[in-house]
Amino acid sequence: MPRSFVREARTRVGPKRARILPIIERLRAEHADARIALRYRSDVELLVSVMLSAQTTDVNVNRVTATLFEKYRRPEDYLAVPLEELERDIYATGFFRQKARAIRGTMALLLEDYDGRVPRRIEELVRLPGVARKTANVVAAELGDPQGVVVDTHVRRLSQRLGLTRHDDPVKIERDLQRLVPREHWGIFPHLLIWHGRRVCVARSPRCAECVLLDLCPSSRL
Numbered sequence: 001m002p003r004s005f006v007r008e009a010r011t012r013v014g015p016k017r018a019r020i021l022p023i024i025e026r027l028r029a030e031h032a033d034a035r036i037a038l039r040y041r042s043d044v045e046l047l048v049s050v051m052l053s054a055q056t057t058d059v060n061v062n063r064v065t066a067t068l069f070e071k072y073r074r075p076e077d078y079l080a081v082p083l084e085e086l087e088r089d090i091y092a093t094g095f096f097r098q099k100a101r102a103i104r105g106t107m108a109l110l111l112e113d114y115d116g117r118v119p120r121r122i123e124e125l126v127r128l129p130g131v132a133r134k135t136a137n138v139v140a141a142e143l144g145d146p147q148g149v150v151v152d153t154h155v156r157r158l159s160q161r162l163g164l165t166r167h168d169d170p171v172k173i174e175r176d177l178q179r180l181v182p183r184e185h186w187g188i189f190p191h192l193l194i195w196h197g198r199r200v201c202v203a204r205s206p207r208c209a210e211c212v213l214l215d216l217c218p219s220s221r222l
């Protein structure tokens, strides 16, 4: 889009600080069911699910964990089998060698340093092998203590389209969103963007005519 159009569009919708709460309210009403799509029954299952979800879909992870979590119930269980057996059990999620090593390393550290429990703080979570900031953010938010804003491909695309950030780098996007989104919404905000991104503001051709954010969005195509 030419620069003059971008400027004109931004002026039309107003500053992002004035738009952020209406955006959140409307998305909350529109996607009342927005929540993490991964299925888990405990903190350990949550952590393992998020680790497995790298480079694959949540649907695929749920398919694998439906049987995985019947066999592996406690951190000790992941260490009690040969590495190759765990690799086979998570094979369908892809990158199974890397993921199996990361899960075993994480379970060993949980047992060693945290009494087998999943820590709550981001700085502790990122110490676990194979747990990067995004995984840590998702886990902390799901455990009820969001300390950042999760930025995945949908959050990045929608934040840019809605004019909430000019950046492309997830770390810088997260910083922009942390400054803009009130802290009490940090946990739900990514889910709202993810569900809106899946259902309406899809990557290739966003369905602007059906979008509740039409008058708040500088990228609307109408």
Ligand code: SF4
Binding pocket: 161, 162, 200, 201, 202, 206, 207, 208, 211, 212, 213, 214, 217, 218, 219, 220, 221
């Ligand atoms: S108006 Fe269009 S581009 Fe903007 S958020 Fe809605 S669907 Fe996406």
